[in-house]
Amino acid sequence: MTPDSAALGHVRDRVDRALQAFVSQQRGVLLAAGDDLRPGTESIAGLLAGGKRLRPAFCYWGWRGAGGPDCPEIIKAAAALELLHAGALVHDDLMDASDTRRGQPSVHRQFEARHAGRRWHGSAAAFGMGVAILLGDLLICWTDEMFHASGLPPDALGRGRPVLDRMRSEVFAGQYLDLLGQAIGDETVAGALRVVEFKTAKYTIERPLHLGAALAGAGPAGADDAPSAGAALTGDGATAGRNGGTASGDGGTAGRDGSLTAAYTAYGLPLGIAFQLRDDILGVFGDPVQTGKPAGDDVREGKRTVLLAIARSRATVGQAQVIDRYLGDPLLDEAGTAEVRAAIAGTGAVAECERMIGRHVSEAIAALEGAPMTGEAREALAELAVAATARDG
């Protein structure tokens, strides 16, 4: 993330403070059950200290773009998305058997180490898994608590609620499709893009924007039925239909509200793809200092990314052999990482991903032009599009 992204920094510091206040209050509830809960609360606080706050930023600017005023209440409602995200990350790391997150041991590894270090009874791995499941569950539940305690009026929360609901069903559906794709060995670009649509594009950008808009009174975006990015974003000519469309919400939103929702979709889905492609590249080629994960971690974990699907579709027999040899190898070392990097780059997949990122970011920014939103929000969203997909992650 570029450090000079004002649109992000503007929100991030206030989101940080709102999260700290919320977690400090929850600590009291948990410690009332027993002081033994302290390591759990510390682990949560540590996890929440990191993160770029992208989802809160998009929610905030979705609200501002729909004419909502700058106020502490929208910061709290937007910050709630960070709790959902943290909970999903704790569970995701467990599913992926990831050792690190945000430069620290992942939650299940923290508690596995705690168990092992104290020579407790039973399996340390099972203990780590159990605690990670429970802390993830807690964080996911706290999303609703913080959202509803944001101080926004009940009618606003009532409008936002279906969007939050839809967003969560979609992200878990996307993760399920991801697991299934890995299991059945789907290595197609289309399959990878479908996962990205639900797991990233809707979850990280489109729905947070829709949530902000709905909270501000701009249409029931949760009930809309926008075209599938997995289908629409693979071709270049698909933009017009989305840009020109209006959200067909069951509340019958039209005019300004409907076209704002549609504009957020037209901006959010291509940007979400670009964001994930940048993440794919960083997952293989990124600097550990910057990513908070060991070098080549996506390869070690065998992640089924769009970058990898493109690489496979273009690989020579020799390049494919190198990729197959190292993908999912938990013992992948520095030399292996270098070899697999060379093979992937050699297919031209990285250059192709960079082209796709550029094209999708341009498409996203173009969708802002003429959209019925405040000028300040348009500028902020253009800035966020660049910041969220920048080479320095």
Place this chain on the structure above:
Amino acid sequence: MTPDSAALGHVRDRVDRALQAFVSQQRGVLLAAGDDLRPGTESIAGLLAGGKRLRPAFCYWGWRGAGGPDCPEIIKAAAALELLHAGALVHDDLMDASDTRRGQPSVHRQFEARHAGRRWHGSAAAFGMGVAILLGDLLICWTDEMFHASGLPPDALGRGRPVLDRMRSEVFAGQYLDLLGQAIGDETVAGALRVVEFKTAKYTIERPLHLGAALAGAGPAGADDAPSAGAALTGDGATAGRNGGTASGDGGTAGRDGSLTAAYTAYGLPLGIAFQLRDDILGVFGDPVQTGKPAGDDVREGKRTVLLAIARSRATVGQAQVIDRYLGDPLLDEAGTAEVRAAIAGTGAVAECERMIGRHVSEAIAALEGAPMTGEAREALAELAVAATARDG
């Protein structure tokens, strides 16, 4: 559960229908992401087809007791607790490595078998774990969705929200304490009772009653600070303080509302202990047809129950050796089950648990006398107290 419990049956059928309608609507949302989601939706529907609907029943009668009218909206709000419970069970079975739930394979085992049967890539166990985490997350999120879409007015939902929040933090805290107790080898009766307080008594009975009362307008029970059942319920003389106390909510509830909340606590906490003790006995001595779990499953899983803590505290060296030999043995067979049953019964722990059940149920029913609630609710709650702790489970 006794089949002739009218107070339960009255709610159960309507809760069943509300859940079916909700899940059928969610199926549409999930299948929009891909038809591959179908096995997930079927697994959820199968899991939700079972269950006694105890938490919805207590929520419903908590509402009725506070003067709330019989209406479809409270049924939907109460039914939402069943989604939370189902999600917690999916995660619980994964943490306990349980093979069965409600007479069917547990969710992680279903998907593990699906993976193995189709000879998919990677680890079948990891696939089963991943799907169980995601489906549990979905169910937990749906709690809020169904609750807020119940049709109850926003001010009622606003009053209920903090109780639901508190209830969830408490149940996950209780599960954490349970995991920790197992790890550190806490075999005391007091330790087991503390877990029961949070994991069962508050979660299954007290908070559902408080939620119903709060929805009906009777005091912010989520913010109260009732004495700890773990401390209070081990002695007989502790009842008066709880019965006579009023909830010291930060909203300053007093009089009728405060004493209703206090009466629900005075009824709910001892009944919750009794309910768990019955479950402990069934977990060792129960008929698989009735429990939906293999005979002696709690012993096989090494569960750290109050029954077992009492048995240990009274065991001879010989009885303790038998318990230690079989506890947590995944290969426990029929002969071993018979032997460990004889050892536990021989300590007198079962008879002691039966006495505790009788005493706690009486205490719960006594708390209803003179409490400011409708006569119909008083009768229903007295009936539920008996039904929830009956020998035929």
